[in-house]
Amino acid sequence: MKRFIVPLLVIVAAYALLPRLFTADSTNSILLWLPLVLTVALGEFLVVVAGGIDISVGSIMGFSSMTVGIVFKANPSMPLPLAILVAVVCGLILGLINGALVARAKLPPLIVTIGTLATFRGLAFLIAKGETITGSYVPDSFTKLSNHGIPLGEVTLNWLAVTSILCTAAFLWFTTNTALGRSIFAFGGQPEGALRRGISANRIQTTVYALSGAMAGLGGAMYLSRFGQAQPGSAGSGFELTVIATVAIAGTKLTGGAGSIGKLVVAAIGVSALNVALSIQGISDDWQTLVYGSVLLVMVCADSFRRRSEVVV
Amino acid sequence: MVEEVESKGLADQTGLIASGISLSFGGQKVLDSVDIHLEPGRVHAITGENGAGKSSLAKVIAGIYRSESGSISFNRADLRLKDPRSALRQGITLIHQEPLIFPDLSIGENIFAGNLPKRGPKIDWDLVFQRSRDLLDKLGSNLDVRTSAGTLSIADQQMLEIAAAMSYEAKVWIFDETTAPLTPTEVARLFGLINELKQQGCAIGIVTHHMDEVFTISDDITVLRNGKKVVQLLTQNTTKNEVVSHMVGRDLDNQTQRTERTDQEIAFQIQNATGPGFQAVDFTIHRGEIFGVAGLVGAGRTELARAIFGITKPTSGQLKLDGQPYEVNNPGEAIKAGVVLVPEDRRGAGLCIEQSILDNTTLPGLKRFASKIGILSRNKAITTVLPKLDDLATKYQSLDQPVGQLSGGNQQKVVLTKWLLEEPKLLILDEPTRGVDIGAKADVHRQIRHLASQGVAILLISSDLPEVLSLSDRIGVMRKGEIVGTLAAAEATEALVVSLASGGQG
Numbered sequence: 001m002k003r004f005i006v007p008l009l010v011i012v013a014a015y016a017l018l019p020r021l022f023t024a025d026s027t028n029s030i031l032l033w034l035p036l037v038l039t040v041a042l043g044e045f046l047v048v049v050a051g052g053i054d055i056s057v058g059s060i061m062g063f064s065s066m067t068v069g070i071v072f073k074a075n076p077s078m079p080l081p082l083a084i085l086v087a088v089v090c091g092l093i094l095g096l097i098n099g100a101l102v103a104r105a106k107l108p109p110l111i112v113t114i115g116t117l118a119t120f121r122g123l124a125f126l127i128a129k130g131e132t133i134t135g136s137y138v139p140d141s142f143t144k145l146s147n148h149g150i151p152l153g154e155v156t157l158n159w160l161a162v163t164s165i166l167c168t169a170a171f172l173w174f175t176t177n178t179a180l181g182r183s184i185f186a187f188g189g190q191p192e193g194a195l196r197r198g199i200s201a202n203r204i205q206t207t208v209y210a211l212s213g214a215m216a217g218l219g220g221a222m223y224l225s226r227f228g229q230a231q232p233g234s235a236g237s238g239f240e241l242t243v244i245a246t247v248a249i250a251g252t253k254l255t256g257g258a259g260s261i262g263k264l265v266v267a268a269i270g271v272s273a274l275n276v277a278l279s280i281q282g283i284s285d286d287w288q289t290l291v292y293g294s295v296l297l298v299m300v301c302a303d304s305f306r307r308r309s310e311v312v313v
Numbered sequence: 314m315v316e317e318v319e320s321k322g323l324a325d326q327t328g329l330i331a332s333g334i335s336l337s338f339g340g341q342k343v344l345d346s347v348d349i350h351l352e353p354g355r356v357h358a359i360t361g362e363n364g365a366g367k368s369s370l371a372k373v374i375a376g377i378y379r380s381e382s383g384s385i386s387f388n389r390a391d392l393r394l395k396d397p398r399s400a401l402r403q404g405i406t407l408i409h410q411e412p413l414i415f416p417d418l419s420i421g422e423n424i425f426a427g428n429l430p431k432r433g434p435k436i437d438w439d440l441v442f443q444r445s446r447d448l449l450d451k452l453g454s455n456l457d458v459r460t461s462a463g464t465l466s467i468a469d470q471q472m473l474e475i476a477a478a479m480s481y482e483a484k485v486w487i488f489d490e491t492t493a494p495l496t497p498t499e500v501a502r503l504f505g506l507i508n509e510l511k512q513q514g515c516a517i518g519i520v521t522h523h524m525d526e527v528f529t530i531s532d533d534i535t536v537l538r539n540g541k542k543v544v545q546l547l548t549q550n551t552t553k554n555e556v557v558s559h560m561v562g563r564d565l566d567n568q569t570q571r572t573e574r575t576d577q578e579i580a581f582q583i584q585n586a587t588g589p590g591f592q593a594v595d596f597t598i599h600r601g602e603i604f605g606v607a608g609l610v611g612a613g614r615t616e617l618a619r620a621i622f623g624i625t626k627p628t629s630g631q632l633k634l635d636g637q638p639y640e641v642n643n644p645g646e647a648i649k650a651g652v653v654l655v656p657e658d659r660r661g662a663g664l665c666i667e668q669s670i671l672d673n674t675t676l677p678g679l680k681r682f683a684s685k686i687g688i689l690s691r692n693k694a695i696t697t698v699l700p701k702l703d704d705l706a707t708k709y710q711s712l713d714q715p716v717g718q719l720s721g722g723n724q725q726k727v728v729l730t731k732w733l734l735e736e737p738k739l740l741i742l743d744e745p746t747r748g749v750d751i752g753a754k755a756d757v758h759r760q761i762r763h764l765a766s767q768g769v770a771i772l773l774i775s776s777d778l779p780e781v782l783s784l785s786d787r788i789g790v791m792r793k794g795e796i797v798g799t800l801a802a803a804e805a806t807e808a809l810v811v812s813l814a815s816g817g818q819g
Contacts, residue, residue, distance in 0.1 A: 177436050179427075179431065179436060182418075182426070183426070183427065185418060189416055189417050190413050193426075197397070253417065257416070257417045
């Protein structure tokens with residue numbers, strides 16, 4: 001339990017900031033945010049465990065939400081599973097581009113994904129051709145995924161939340177029970193040692209960036225469902241900060257090799273609650289950015305100090 | 314003992330045969346058409362000076378490097394090794410000099426990483442832990458397989474790598490300088506294991522430049538020099554001297570050329586100093602004197618050196634350099650005052666491994682190579698650095714070559730050159746020849762003596778007793794942070810130093 005202190009503290013801070021969060025209304029608001037944060041954070045988590053970073057997830061969300069919106073505009077009666085598949089495939093393709101640049105071209109992940117952060121955002125503008133996806137293009141059945149679901153008293157566990165919970169379960173299984181999932185942890189902790197054991201760096205890096213892209217793609221679909229509209233400039237913009245902060249708050253080793261999906265869930269709840277609390281208090285987005293940035297810096301420092309205390313000089 | 318093997322045609326020999334292996338890095342030939350035959354049930358020592366190509370050969374066999382030409386076969390089947398994975402699949406494993414473990418994973422998972430057994434689609438964790446337990450039992454270790462591997466000693470980390478190799482049921486084992494980080498007991502245990510693998514019919518190669526090891530454990534010896542195979546010998550038919558002369562290809566200057574020092578001027582004095590890791594330390598070093606510090610690992614020798622160099626601070630006591638009080642807060646001030654430390658960990662603390670030789674050697678004194686307005690003169694740097702590198706017989710291709718490409722011995726020479734350019738008053742050497750081969754060692758020793766003869770005071774910290782005994786004018790023996798005795802060169806013997814260092818009666 002001691003290890004859960006930091007992510008739990010964030011939840012406590014959010015509820016201290018706004019005791020009203022305990023109401024069913026606020027809980028429903030949190031459950032609107034949670035699926036986006038958690039889904040995209042799962043992919044980012046794997047990248048960080050593998051010793052990398054993916055800054056481009058916000059732009060991938062933007063691109064995928066625009067693509068799904070455009071497809072809906074052209075074909076309003078498209079089945080929902082197909083729309084979601086389009087989003088995931090979009091993200092997967094963009095993620096594979098990141099993966100190829102990191103794994104094959106051996107470029108530093110930070111630079112690669114800062115580059116693709118801009119490139120993918122540019123692509124979102126290109127496919128939008130100056131238009132935005134307004135509410136009239138998005139079918140009601142699609143937006144209902146975010147406010148209908150499994151009723152639990154006054155709280156509704158919406159379908160997006162259900163999806164993110166299923167994704168979490170899948171990631172948990174993948175990281176504990178498969179050789180590839182375990183290899184990600186081994187590679188992130190000691191890349192050269194992993195190579196000695198025949199673990200392919202190429203395969204690990206391609207996998208984690210592809211998965212991160214796919215999850216961000218799914219996050220883009222969730223964004224469209226939750227907001228009912230999307231603009232190429234704003235959809236998912238800045239979300240990379242939220243997600244990386246979540247991964248850091250979850251105590252994931254920022255140099256790679258260790259992290260817990262359980263803690264990631266708690267951190268995602270904390271970040272979502274904080275987000276709702278800040279919004280309800282009328283604190284502007286600018287301040288929220290500042291808060292996430294500061295939290296991230298604090299976590300990076302904590303991570304660094306923890307490592308320094310491990311190595312007795 | 315082992316019987317003589319009859320000579321057979323190479324074609325119907327079992328075991329691992331590598332023939333005509335060539336390898337280059339950046340145009341420099343590291344291996345030049347090398348042949349080696351590792352036979353089942355025999356231990357084959359691969360020896361040579363640092364930079365001779367021993368480790369490179371091992372890495373080619375283990376699939377880490379891909380050779381430019383040549384072929385490798387195992388039990389008469391040709392192998393195409395494109396990465397460590399394909400070598401492991403063929404049962405070829407390399408135990409590295411420095412083990413690399415996964416600190417956040419459990420010990421069991423460390424052993425099976427990359428090779429986790431499955432039941433259906435899932436990893437069979439029960440089997441992982443059970444088999445790890447069995448493997449560690451076989452190795453005589455009682456580590457808990459479910460705890461994380463983060464805090465294991467080097468010897469234990471190495472054991473995890475050995476257990477991992479056993480999990481592949483490796484048939485060809487290559488040990489690359491694996492005894493370097495081990496204590497004598499651990500070495501004995503490792504040799505026991507190697508003998509056991511030999512009994513089981515594994516083909517074993519050991520890469521080493523320690524003659525004692527070669528003659529303790531091997532059946533065959535291949536000597537490499539400058540990337541070429543010089544000779545293959547049967548261990549029982551040869552002698553250490555013969556092997557060493559094949560390794561070096563020239564006569565070693567092994568005699569002590571001690572010149573009586575008449576200079577009685579005190580260069581450095583430390584009085585009753587206490588600090589992190591040492592207490593009440595007292596000694597003086599005269600100009601041109603080599604003061605050796607012997608002691609067991611952890612006796613406080615390195616800590617003392619770090620304090621003198623300003624990395625840590627003594628809490629009490631007095632230090633004097635050339636009669637002036639010497640008090641420094643950081644290494645920068647120490648260097649300015651004329652004190653220089655050549656650290657033990659070359660790669661980590663002594664060199665910028667990706668930078669060129671020229672950049673490394675000129676780094677501390679960049680100002681000296683600059684014009685008045687601060688522009689660096691490459692010519693000035695080259696003309697200053699070149700003669701110093703040559704003095705040490707450093708082998709390199711160009712001054713712009715990254716030092717990471719040099720062998721350990723040559724790297725150490727670059728570190729020395731760098732500090733010699735500073736013209737220090739007191740030179741502190743911490744394990745100057747650890748991991749350095751015999752030839753380079755002699756060069757480094759010659760240079761240390763040469764420096765002393767020019768009046769530099771030298772503080773020599775070394776665990777290599779013959780080195781301390783042959784180089785030092787006086788020897789201070791440390792135990793538990795204190796200097797427990799100071800011996801003049803004439804009265805110092807290995808036995809005396811050891812008994813002082815280990816707390817036996819002096």
